[in-house]
Amino acid sequence: MTILRVEGLTKRFGGLVAVNKVDFEVSEGSILGIIGPNGAGKSTIFNLVSGIIPPDEGRVVFQGKEVTGWKPYRMAREGIARTFQTTALFEELPVYVNLLIGYRMRTRSGLWDVVLQTPRARREKKEAAEKVMEVLAFTGLAEYAFRPAGSIPQEAQKRLAIGIALMGNPRLVLLDEPTGGVGMEETNGIIELIARIRERGITVCVIEHKMRMIMSLANRIVALNFGVKIADGVPQEVCEDRAVIEAYLGEQHA
Amino acid sequence: MSFFLNQVVIGIQLGSQYVMVALGLTLIFGILDISHFAHGHLYMLGAYLLYILTALAKVNYWLALPLCMIALALGGVIVERLVYRPLRDQPHINTFIAAIGLFLFLETLVRAVKPRAVSVSKPIDKTLSFAGFTIEVQRLIVIAGAVALVVLLHLFIKRTRMGTAIEAVAQDREGAALVGINVNRISMLTFAIATALAAAAAVLMAPLAFISPEMGSVLILKAFVIVVLGGLGSMQGAIVGGYLLGILEALAIAYVSSAYKDVFAFAVLILILAIRPTGLFKGRD
Amino acid sequence: MEKLEKYGKRAFFALLLALAIALPWIGLKLYQLRVLTLALAWAIAAVSLNLILGYTGQASLAHGAFLGIGAYTFGIFTERVGLNFWPSLLIAGLVTAFLGLLVGLPSLRTKGPYFAIVTLCFNVIVFKVFENWTWLSGGIQGQKVPCPSFLTQRWARYYFVLGALLLVLVVVRFIVKSLLGITFMSIRSNENLAEATGINSFRYKLLSFTVSCFIVGLAGALLAVENQHLDFTVTNYAYSFNLLVYVLIGGAATLSGPVLGAVGLYYFLDYVEKSLGEYRFVLFGFILIVAIIYFPRGMVGGLSRLWDWAKGRHASYRAREVTP
Numbered sequence: 001m002t003i004l005r006v007e008g009l010t011k012r013f014g015g016l017v018a019v020n021k022v023d024f025e026v027s028e029g030s031i032l033g034i035i036g037p038n039g040a041g042k043s044t045i046f047n048l049v050s051g052i053i054p055p056d057e058g059r060v061v062f063q064g065k066e067v068t069g070w071k072p073y074r075m076a077r078e079g080i081a082r083t084f085q086t087t088a089l090f091e092e093l094p095v096y097v098n099l100l101i102g103y104r105m106r107t108r109s110g111l112w113d114v115v116l117q118t119p120r121a122r123r124e125k126k127e128a129a130e131k132v133m134e135v136l137a138f139t140g141l142a143e144y145a146f147r148p149a150g151s152i153p154q155e156a157q158k159r160l161a162i163g164i165a166l167m168g169n170p171r172l173v174l175l176d177e178p179t180g181g182v183g184m185e186e187t188n189g190i191i192e193l194i195a196r197i198r199e200r201g202i203t204v205c206v207i208e209h210k211m212r213m214i215m216s217l218a219n220r221i222v223a224l225n226f227g228v229k230i231a232d233g234v235p236q237e238v239c240e241d242r243a244v245i246e247a248y249l250g251e252q253h254a
Numbered sequence: 255m256s257f258f259l260n261q262v263v264i265g266i267q268l269g270s271q272y273v274m275v276a277l278g279l280t281l282i283f284g285i286l287d288i289s290h291f292a293h294g295h296l297y298m299l300g301a302y303l304l305y306i307l308t309a310l311a312k313v314n315y316w317l318a319l320p321l322c323m324i325a326l327a328l329g330g331v332i333v334e335r336l337v338y339r340p341l342r343d344q345p346h347i348n349t350f351i352a353a354i355g356l357f358l359f360l361e362t363l364v365r366a367v368k369p370r371a372v373s374v375s376k377p378i379d380k381t382l383s384f385a386g387f388t389i390e391v392q393r394l395i396v397i398a399g400a401v402a403l404v405v406l407l408h409l410f411i412k413r414t415r416m417g418t419a420i421e422a423v424a425q426d427r428e429g430a431a432l433v434g435i436n437v438n439r440i441s442m443l444t445f446a447i448a449t450a451l452a453a454a455a456a457v458l459m460a461p462l463a464f465i466s467p468e469m470g471s472v473l474i475l476k477a478f479v480i481v482v483l484g485g486l487g488s489m490q491g492a493i494v495g496g497y498l499l500g501i502l503e504a505l506a507i508a509y510v511s512s513a514y515k516d517v518f519a520f521a522v523l524i525l526i527l528a529i530r531p532t533g534l535f536k537g538r539d
Numbered sequence: 540m541e542k543l544e545k546y547g548k549r550a551f552f553a554l555l556l557a558l559a560i561a562l563p564w565i566g567l568k569l570y571q572l573r574v575l576t577l578a579l580a581w582a583i584a585a586v587s588l589n590l591i592l593g594y595t596g597q598a599s600l601a602h603g604a605f606l607g608i609g610a611y612t613f614g615i616f617t618e619r620v621g622l623n624f625w626p627s628l629l630i631a632g633l634v635t636a637f638l639g640l641l642v643g644l645p646s647l648r649t650k651g652p653y654f655a656i657v658t659l660c661f662n663v664i665v666f667k668v669f670e671n672w673t674w675l676s677g678g679i680q681g682q683k684v685p686c687p688s689f690l691t692q693r694w695a696r697y698y699f700v701l702g703a704l705l706l707v708l709v710v711v712r713f714i715v716k717s718l719l720g721i722t723f724m725s726i727r728s729n730e731n732l733a734e735a736t737g738i739n740s741f742r743y744k745l746l747s748f749t750v751s752c753f754i755v756g757l758a759g760a761l762l763a764v765e766n767q768h769l770d771f772t773v774t775n776y777a778y779s780f781n782l783l784v785y786v787l788i789g790g791a792a793t794l795s796g797p798v799l800g801a802v803g804l805y806y807f808l809d810y811v812e813k814s815l816g817e818y819r820f821v822l823f824g825f826i827l828i829v830a831i832i833y834f835p836r837g838m839v840g841g842l843s844r845l846w847d848w849a850k851g852r853h854a855s856y857r858a859r860e861v862t863p
Contacts, residue, residue, distance in 0.1 A: 050735060076737030084735075090728035100718065101725040105737025107718050111746060114717040115710055121717060128718060168737055289652040340832045347598055350652040351787060352831045358780055359824025366817035475663060478656045513671040520660035527657060528645030 003028040003172055003203050004049070004080075009058035011044055018044045020227040021058070026172070026220075031194065031204045033218030033235070035211070037247055041227040042207045043085055046174045049205075050082045051075040063171065077105050081165035082174035085207075087157045091150030095141055095160055098149045099132045102167025131167060139163040139193065155186040159193060166197070173197065175206040179213065191217055215239060223247070256386035261508045262501055267393040269500020270400035274455035275473060276480040276492040277407065278448030284424040284487025285444045287346070288338055291353035293452060294474025295360040296333070300326045300453035301465045302364060305372050315377035319457045323450040330449025331442050339441075357471070364467040371466040396458045403454055404493065407447070420444060424487060472516050479523045552795065559701055563694045572693050573765070578805035579700045580761040583707050585785040585797035587754035592783070593791030594715055595747040596727025598651075600779040601642060601658035602755050604665035607774030609635040609756025610763040611669070611676070614684040624687040628760050635756025636749050643748040647741060650730075662776040669771035681770030684763045700761050704798070707754055712794055714750070723747050724792075784827050790837030799838055 004026040011019040019041040026032045034042050048055045051072040060068045067078060090098050107128060113121035136142045139159045144152045149160055158178055165173050178194065179187040191213055197204055208214040214221065214235070221238040223231040225247040231238045238244055275297060282290045300322050307318040337356055341349045378391045411417035423430040423440050431437050463469070480499055484491025499519055507515045563572055588602050613631035616622045622630070646657040669676040676682065690696050714720045725733040726740045733740050763769050782801075789800020804823075811819045834840065 052731075052735065071739075072731075072734040073737050073739045076735060082735055084732070088729055088732040088735075090725055090732065093724060093728055097721055097724070100721050101733065101738070102736050104718055104722050104725070109718060111714075111719065111750065114713050114719045117713060125718060164732075164736060289656075291652075337828060337832075344835075346651050347596075347655075348831050348835060350598070350655060351783070352828050354780060354783065355824045355827030355831065357824065358784075358827065359821060362817070362820035362824060366821060369817065472663065475656065475660060479660070482653060482656070514667060517664040517667045520664050523660055524642075524645055524657060524664075527649055 001028045002026065003063055004205075005059075005061040006045075006049065007059045007061070009045065009048055009060070010056050011041075011048055011053065012056055017227050019048065019055075022224070022227070022229050024222045024229065024232055026203055026205060028171075028203055029198065029201055030219040031198055031206060031217055033214040033221040034205060034207045034224065035209075035214060035221060035238075035244075036224035036230075039226075040224040040247075042224060043176055044227075045224075046082060046176055046205075046207065049075075050080055050174055073105070076168060076170075079169075079171035080174065081168055081170035081172070083158075083161040083165055083176055083178060085176040085180065087154075087161050089149040089157060089160060089164070092148055094146050095149050095152065096132050096136065096145045098160060098164055099135055099167050100128055102135075102164040103128045103131050105168050135163045135166055138166070138196070140189075155182045155189070158182060158190060162190075162193065162197075166202075170202060172203045172205065175204060177207055177209065179208065179210060187213065211239075257508075258505075260387055260389070261504045263387070263389055263397075264393065265501030265504030266497060267396045267500070268504055269497035270396050271455045271459045271473075272476060272480055272500055273493050273496030274400055274403060274451050276477040276484070276496045277404070277489060278451045279474075279477045280481045280484070280487055280489060280492040281420075281424075281444055281448050283481065284489075285420060285427075286338070286441050287427075289346070289350045289353060289478075290338075290448075291350060291474060291478075292333070292356035292360060292470075293448070294470030294472075294477065295357050296326055296329055296449050296470075297452040297456045297473060298364065298465075298467065298470035299329065299360065300456035301460045301469065302368070302372075303453075304457045304460050305374050305465055308374050309372070315374075315457075319454065322453045322457050326453035327446040327450040330445035333449075334442055334445040339438075357474075361467050361471065368467075371464040373464050374460050376461040390462070392461050396462070399454065399458045403451060407451070410447075416443060476519050479519045483523065483526060556705075560698075563697060569693055572697055574806060574809045575802070576693070576697045576700050576765050577762065578802045579697075579704050580758050580765060581782075581785065581805050582798045582801035583700075583704050583761065584755050584758035585782055585789070585801040586704070586707055586711055586794075587751045587758060588782045589786050589791060589793075589797040590711060590714070590723075590754070591744075591747050591751040592786055593793070593797070594720060594727060595723040595744060596730075597647065597744055597748065598655040598783070599658045599748065599751070600655050600776065600783065601662045601665075602751075602782050603776050603778030603780075604662040604774050605635050605639060605752045605755045606759040606762070606778060606782075607665065607669065607771075608638055609759030610684075610769050610773050611682065611759075612756065613760035613763050614682040614769050617685050618683050624690075628757065631760040632753045632756040635759070636753035639752025640745065640749045643745045647744045647748060659776060659779065662774070662779055666771070666774045666776055669774045676771040677769070679770070681768055684767050684769060686764060686767055690764060696765055700765070703757065703761060707757070708794060708798070711754075715794070719743075727792075781823070784823055786837075788826060788830055788837055790839030793837070793839040796837050796839035803838075 002025045006025070007023050009019055009022045010017065022041075022045065024032070034045065036042050047053045049060055051070045051074065054069040058068070059066060062078060062080060065078070067075060070078070090101060107124040109118070109121040109124050112118070136145055139162060141156060141160055141163060144156055149157065152160070162173070162175065162178060175194065179190050182190065187210065194204055194206065194217060206214070206218070218235055221231070221233065221235050222229060223238055223241065223244045225243070230243040230247060231241040275293065279290060279293050282288050282293070303322050303325055304318055307313040307321060308315055313321070333356065337352050338349060341352055376390070376392045378395070380391045382389055382391060382394070411421055419430070419435045419440055420443065422433075422435060423437060427437065476499065480492055480495035484495035503515060503518055506518045562575065584602065584606055588599065591597050591599050609631045612634040613627050616627040616630050617624065642658070642661050646654055646661070649657055690699055715723070722738055722743050725736070725738060726743060730740050759773070762773070785801040785804055786797045787800070788804060789798065790796025808819050830837065
């Protein structure tokens with residue numbers, strides 16, 4: 001069953017076409033890898049799907065509902081969570097507060113609940129705390145819970161970014177280079193985390209440069225070059241695709 | 255009709271000072287990413303320096319003009335070194351708060367030393383009238399002076415090595431640093447030029463109005479309005495916006511009400527931002 | 540250690556509160572009591588600014604205007620309309636909050652220094668309107684403000700304002716310790732990430748700003764009661780700057796910082812009025828520059844850094860003891 005369908009997605013910046021008529025589908029419970037040389041439009045696709053920027057043309061259909069051009073917070077509520085290439089955290093706030101923020105959109109207590117300390121405010125705070133404990137354990141961040149997010153190791157920051165995304169009970173998470181700038185040993189920990197996310201039935205889209213990692217992890221791979229989709233299939237096929245090999249060789253020769 | 259045109263000329267003169275102040279502000283913003291909120295207070299210091307030189311030390315007005323510009327250029331460099339450089343790479347809002355601190359410091363200091371407003375006399379105290387026009391010579395001096403300075407600034411930026419470097423930094427700071435442009439030097443130079451421009455505006459305008467400690471605060475707000483609406487970091491935007499605001503304000507004073515002359519620009523800003531949160535022209539984010 | 544820190548803090552604030560309650564009985568001059576009452580009212584205003592500036596990260600420079608609007612609304616409803624004290628107080632807060640909502644709608648779409656500039660523009664407009672529209676402001680004579688019978692005594696007004704400050708602090712504490720307060724802080728910390736995390740940042744900025752304006756409107760009304768008189772200068776944008784200084788010097792995004800900053804600085808400036816004259820205001824700007832460069836976390840931040848430092852030394856001393 002398809003959870004996300006992208007049709008004819010196009011985005012121009014000035015004269016440059018960053019994403020050009022890209023179509024792909026993601027089936028529920030799978031991991032989709034998005035690969036391509038630098039500047040191929042990978043992150044732009046994430047920005048379009050998560051609503052950070054609106055597309056110029058094309059449609060984004062999520063769980064059968066058209067969500068094209070929605071604002072990021074509405075996308076997140078609909079169930080599309082994401083992380084950013086340059087790890088974005090609430091740096092001066094403690095790790096557990098970072099996670100709490102991720103759960104906020106699933107709670108409803110407003111000003112009056114808070115000022116009058118209504119049962120709903122207390123119940124939701126308790127639920128949020130339980131969810132934080134669960135995600136701390138799931139991402140292995142318990143030891144850092146009270147440290148400011150900006151002060152924990154790079155690799156733990158990457159896991160925290162994923163943790164924030166998981167707090168809102170998403171159906172689909174978009175991970176933008178989750179292992180970027182992380183050593184080999186720690187990369188394995190993150191790969192294992194991504195695999196466990198899939199085990200929970202959450203669909204994952206991941207942008208990755210480390211080919212070996214993506215080949216072993218993804219069910220399906222989409223390859224891009226200069227904003228155009230050049231290949232789409234199971235890892236083995238894409239790996240042997242001429243256009244993909246040329247795109248990567250081209251990058252190396254440039 | 256001639257009344258209307260007369261107001262337009264007065265508006266161009268009002269706009270001239272806005273252009274000179276807003277140009278400095280937009281240069282500093284574009285090149286250093288600093289919202290230099292105390293810029294108007296350096297303008298105010300320029301006016302007081304003119305008062306000290308001409309009214310107290312009896313220096314000739316035309317000699318005082320370059321003296322004030324040089325002194326304030328130095329003042330600008332000192333401000334950059336003491337206040338803004340320690341805050342580089344800090345959140346934007348911290349720099350802005352430091353600027354507010356400088357703003358309060360200068361205004362209260364001048365008020366404590368000299369609580370009452372002062373004035374300086376006009377170098378050429380004449381009024382021209384022809385074909386239904388009447389205009390004070392000093393207003394024409396402001397207009398001509400502003401045009402001369404804007405042209406000089408343009409030539410400096412387009413024709414000299416230093417100027418080109420400034421433009422390069424304004425367009426792409428990291429790139430400029432990579433090709434070996436000394437960003438520290440550029441930032442000092444930018445402050446010197448911007449503050450000298452503000453001093454020139456103060457010296458030219460001073461004979462037409464009272465000199466008071468708070469003269470800088472409303473001016474800087476208007477300059478910000480011009481810079482925000484004209485596109486952050488855009489020099490053309492500052493020039494067009496400055497003249498436009500001057501003319502609109504002169505007409506509003508003549509045809510609407512003079513009691514609210516200072517709030518006109520701010521009301522326009524809030525209205526425009528309500529419709530277009532990013533300003534009228536596209537500048538840098 | 541955590542527990543010790545918590546109890547130490549509690550003991551410190553309990554002591555401070557006891558001192559505040561005892562003050563009128565330990566030989567304070569009536570004049571000083573008045574200064575303290577005003578200082579506490581300013582502290583309420585500073586706490587309100589802290590909500591939008593410290594916790595939500597939006598530097599409003601319109602709080603001087605909103606303070607004045609609250610004060611005038613209260614004055615007009617009690618003196619001209621003849622309403623009672625309590626409904627007028629509520630109306631003062633509500634009118635200010637409503638205007639805050641209207642101003643927030645366009646201005647909160649802008650970010651960083653531009654929000655500060657737009658709100659400052661609004662403050663200048665309000666100031667000019669109050670200066671020129673004498674029907675509203677009472678012109679040079681100003682606006683008389685009646686004092687309710689239970690507040691005619693100075694000490695009664697002192698305790699009333701102290702109580703109001705405590706109430707406001709309790710409410711603000713509820714807010715910042717809740718999921719709502721965390722939402723505000725997420726916007727201050729990283730607005731783009733907050734949006735991507737499902738938070739409609741504009742809506743929450745507007746809520747924080749409106750609540751902040753409600754509180755500053757109350758503070759204005761309390762100032763009006765203490766002064767029993769108002770003129771247009773109460774809307775001066777200079778007060779917006781003063782409030783900013785109180786919050787930043789005391790310590791933004793802390794509960795006690797704005798209170799300590801406002802009471803401390805207000806009382807200090809009054810204390811040095813004779814010796815320094817007009818020069819005392821020069822200190823304001825100077826302190827602000829030095830503080831933002833060297834102590835960006837304010838007085839309370841400085842204190843807790845000192846505490847961390849002492850704790851760190853203690854901990855490393857212990858560690859040395861244990862390791863052979």
